[in-house]
Structures are given as structure tokens and as C-alpha cells.
Amino acid sequence: MYRNYPLNHSNTFGLDVMAAWAVKIPDLKDLEKITKERVFMEEKHLILGGGSNCLFLDDYFEGLAILIENKGISITNETDESVAVSVAAGEDWAGFVEKMVNSGYGGLENLSLIPGKVGAAPMQNIGAYGVELKDVFNSLQAFDLETGDLVDFNKEACDFGYRSSIFKTTLRNRFVILSVEFLLNKRPVLNLGYGSIKQELERMGVDKPGIIEVSQAVINIRKSKLPDPAELGNAGSFFKNPVVHNLVFNDLKSEYPDIVGYPDHEGATKLAAGWLIEKAGWKGYRSGDAGVHHKQALVLVNYGKATGRDIYGLAMQIQHSVKEKFGVHIEPEVNLI
Ligand SMILES: Cc1cc2nc3c(=O)[nH]c(=O)nc-3n(C[C@H](O)[C@H](O)[C@H](O)COP(=O)(O)OP(=O)(O)OC[C@H]3O[C@@H](n4cnc5c(N)ncnc54)[C@H](O)[C@@H]3O)c2cc1C
Incomplete structure (x- = not known):
């Protein structure tokens, strides 16, 4: 069990984050053991793989990070x-x-x-x-x-x-x-x-x-x-592609003929969130060290010293602006921690 364990290499946004507690799990018996310990019973916990789909909002995770490391x-x-x-x-x-x-x-x-x-x-x-x-x-x-x-x-x-x-x-x-x-x-x-x-x-x-x-x-x-997280912090697509009723899609299509959408379940169309974000003017945008990738508007990036809150703040601005422009709600795919 580690105390004040750095998670810098366990989140691909490259955020400077620390967990109050951390434990590595190379085996089932280690997991069984940890669930009987006081730290597990008293603290909140987070199961973590490579951290490539997580955004830590704070630089200190007040809980136990369970790092999955079994192999085979x-x-x-x-x-x-x-x-x-x-x-x-x-x-x-x-x-x-x-x-x-x-x-x-x-x-x-x-x-x-x-x-x-x-x-x-x-x-x-x-x-x-x-x-x-x-x-x-x-x-x-x-x-x-x-x-x-x-x-x-x-x-x-x-x-x-x-x-x-x-x-x-x-x-x-x-x-x-x-x-x-x-x-x-x-x-x-x-x-x-x-x-x-x-x-x-x-x-x-x-x-x-x-x-x-x-x-x-x-x-x-x-x-x-896509940017390589080893060179530019990111978690891949930040938002899911929103699914809308075909009537909504048809309305949007008449206003924006080049809108990108794919048939989803019956009566519904999946819109390309990247297209919506790009058309709302965000591609390549940068505020401090938080930004929107210049090649793929769906990917938010950390140019170096951005905090989780900086990236989250930018994501919320984008979400709001897409809603205003197209009336479509886009929700994060990334897990907010
Ligand atoms: C450059 C880039 C490109 C990407 N491209 C894609 C893509 O094309 N398609 C796609 O779907 N995703 C993509 N992703 C997102 C990401 O790679 C995937 O979601 C991946 O599966 C996350 O794995 P991880 O081990 O890093 O998970 P983490 O980020 O560590 O965890 C993700 C979530 O899973 C939970 N979790 C992790 N391990 C376990 C476990 N063993 N048991 C229970 N819960 C667990 C965590 O608590 C967290 O909620 C991309 C990410 C990046 C950075």
C-alpha cells in the first residue's frame, strides 16, 4: 500500500495528480486482501487501468487508487x-x-x-x-x-x-x-x-x-x-457522438447540408460530435495550456501545465456552445474523477 502516490503516469492527460492511497493488484488474492483493510472500508476507491479515459478534476484524489496489474x-x-x-x-x-x-x-x-x-x-x-x-x-x-x-x-x-x-x-x-x-x-x-x-x-x-x-x-x-499521449496529453475522444431523432437530423441537414451523421437504431441518427465542435469554431482553440486538437476537434489536449479543471472548463464551454448553435447536447465519454 502506498501513501501519497503520484498518478502522473496513470493518466494520459499528463496531469499532475496524486492519490492519498494506492495499491497495485498483480493477483486476485491481493484484491481480496485489500478489501479487508481499513483504508478500503473507510476511503472512496477508484479502479484504474492505464488512465486513458479519465480526467482527474483535482490534483489530489482523496481515496484509494486500485491499480490493476494482473497478467496472462x-x-x-x-x-x-x-x-x-x-x-x-x-x-x-x-x-x-x-x-x-x-x-x-x-x-x-x-x-x-x-x-x-x-x-x-x-x-x-x-x-x-x-x-x-x-x-x-x-x-x-x-x-x-x-x-x-x-x-x-x-x-x-x-x-x-x-x-x-x-x-x-x-x-x-x-x-x-x-x-x-x-x-x-x-x-x-x-x-x-x-x-x-x-x-x-x-x-x-x-x-x-x-x-x-x-x-x-x-x-x-x-x-x-490522433495525438500520441506520450507527446501531447489527451484521452482520445472527449465527447460521445450524440444520437438524435431523424426529424432533428433532417432539420439540421436542411440548415447545414454538410453535417455528418450515420443511421443508428430505427428512427435515429448518430451525429459526428467532432463535426459539431469544429463547426462551432473550436478546432485548434487554445486557452492557456488547455486546448482542442488542431487535427481532430473531438480531442481535448493538455499542452503542458493545464489542470483537470482547465480542461473540464473548456469542455463545458464547448458543450454549451454546441447546444446553443445546434440545439444538440453532447456528453463526455471520458470518466470524470
Ligand atoms: C489517443 C487515444 C485514443 C483513443 N481511442 C479510442 C478509440 O478509438 N475507441 C475507444 O473506445 N476508446 C478510445 N480511447 C479511450 C481509452 O483508450 C479506452 O476507453 C480504454 O479502454 C481505457 O483503458 P484504460 O485502462 O486506460 O482505462 P482507465 O482510464 O484507467 O479507466 C477507464 C474507466 O474504467 C474503469 N476501469 C478501469 N479498469 C477497470 C477494471 N479492471 N475493472 C473495472 N473498471 C475498470 C475506471 O474506473 C474508469 O472508470 C482513446 C484514448 C486515447 C488517449
Whole structure:
């Protein structure tokens, strides 16, 4: 157990943050042990992976940070068609995807290079380039911090939605996800229809892509568009794409013919939050060390010494201005701590 533990390397905004208490969890038994300690019972707690989807509002977290560090990847079932792979929550997501792609197991290639750890991935049902975690998810095992029980969750029990799951809503902070099992395909079906994957494959000179090439194309696109947190603090998309009724979309479309929207569930359209923010004039904006990335308006950045409050203040200004201009509410995807 650490006292006054720096979390500078556990949040990709690069904020100068400290936790009153912290504990590293390399094993289930460490987790069981910590729940019996006074600090756990008396203080609030925060489960933390790589901190790539968190914004700390204050520079001191008055509680216990539980740092998930268990490791291990194993095949739990295999047929001619597919393979079930169980991964410990503390494994690096991008490293795990790379291993699966290089082993010839398909399904995760469009999710290449997303920062963070495996345990956080189901939390918001991570997604990119037309694929979401739920598409390859089989089950997960989690530790109930209230009862001390180990509980298995199948896909239905996780209640996955767009950047959401039961762990981000009703069960927030109650369960520590310990491992996740994926069902991957030995005869991959490629998903090339989203974003600029096809153009990137063309640029790479690939005419018969496999999962390795698709993964590389996704990596190239991400590197060209998104700032690397090691160089410029950020947490990826700050806001979720808002979903509006088609009538609202049609009204907006008549006023703004180039508005970007994709069909969502019946009668609804998902708007590109980045487009709304850019059109509201925020792309490249900077106030002190808090700013909006010059290439991608959905990404808020820390140029160096911004505080969590600076970034949050900017986010609220953006939220307000998008509401004023388009009448659309955008809500943060990032977890506010
Ligand atoms: C440059 C960049 C690009 C990104 N691109 C994408 C993208 O394309 N798609 C996408 O979906 N996301 C993206 N993200 C967001 C982020 O990478 C993902 O949400 C990732 O899954 C977060 O992992 P983490 O380990 O860093 O989670 P953290 O930030 O540590 O935690 C996120 C939340 O999950 C909870 N949590 C963490 N671990 C556990 C656990 N084991 N059990 C229970 N709860 C837990 C935390 O309490 C917190 O509420 C991006 C971020 C960055 C910085």
C-alpha cells in the first residue's frame, strides 16, 4: 500500500495528480486482501487501468487508487473455425491485439492501437473503425467489491451499448474486471467499410489484405490523426457522438447540408460530435495550456501545465456552445474523477 502516490503516469492527460492511497493488484488474492483493510472500508476507491479515459478534476484524489496489474493470456477453447482467448485485465490492450493479429486470429484488428488495459475495454465497450468490443466478446470475470464473490458475466449481462456497459452505469465502481474472454475467428471476415481503411490499404499498395495489413492500416490512420499521449496529453475522444431523432437530423441537414451523421437504431441518427465542435469554431482553440486538437476537434489536449479543471472548463464551454448553435447536447465519454 502506498501513501501519497503520484498518478502522473496513470493518466494520459499528463496531469499532475496524486492519490492519498494506492495499491497495485498483480493477483486476485491481493484484491481480496485489500478489501479487508481499513483504508478500503473507510476511503472512496477508484479502479484504474492505464488512465486513458479519465480526467482527474483535482490534483489530489482523496481515496484509494486500485491499480490493476494482473497478467496472462491463454487459449481456453479451440475449434477449426475459432479460438476463445482469456486475457488478464492488467494486460496492455494494444499489445494483446498485436499478439492476436500476429497469431492469425481475426476480429480485433480494427481495434488496434487503442490505449489502455484489457480490463477497462468492456467498461465502455471500446470501438473504432466499425467494430466494437461486444462483437468479439464472449464473457468476463469480475470481483464484487461488496460481497467478495467472483462473478461471470456473459454478453447479455454486460448490457453493452454505444461506449457503455453495465459497469459504466448501474454497477459503476462495484466490480473489478479481472479477465475477459474473446471469441476470435481463424477464418477472419474483414471489416473494411468504415473510415479510410480502404484508401489506406491502397496507399500501402495492398490489394489482397489480411488481418495484419488491416491492423497496420488502422495503426497508420490513427497515428496520422490522433495525438500520441506520450507527446501531447489527451484521452482520445472527449465527447460521445450524440444520437438524435431523424426529424432533428433532417432539420439540421436542411440548415447545414454538410453535417455528418450515420443511421443508428430505427428512427435515429448518430451525429459526428467532432463535426459539431469544429463547426462551432473550436478546432485548434487554445486557452492557456488547455486546448482542442488542431487535427481532430473531438480531442481535448493538455499542452503542458493545464489542470483537470482547465480542461473540464473548456469542455463545458464547448458543450454549451454546441447546444446553443445546434440545439444538440453532447456528453463526455471520458470518466470524470
Ligand atoms: C489517443 C487515444 C485514443 C483513443 N481511442 C479510442 C478509440 O478509438 N475507441 C475507444 O473506445 N476508446 C478510445 N480511447 C479511450 C481509452 O483508450 C479506452 O476507453 C480504454 O479502454 C481505457 O483503458 P484504460 O485502462 O486506460 O482505462 P482507465 O482510464 O484507467 O479507466 C477507464 C474507466 O474504467 C474503469 N476501469 C478501469 N479498469 C477497470 C477494471 N479492471 N475493472 C473495472 N473498471 C475498470 C475506471 O474506473 C474508469 O472508470 C482513446 C484514448 C486515447 C488517449
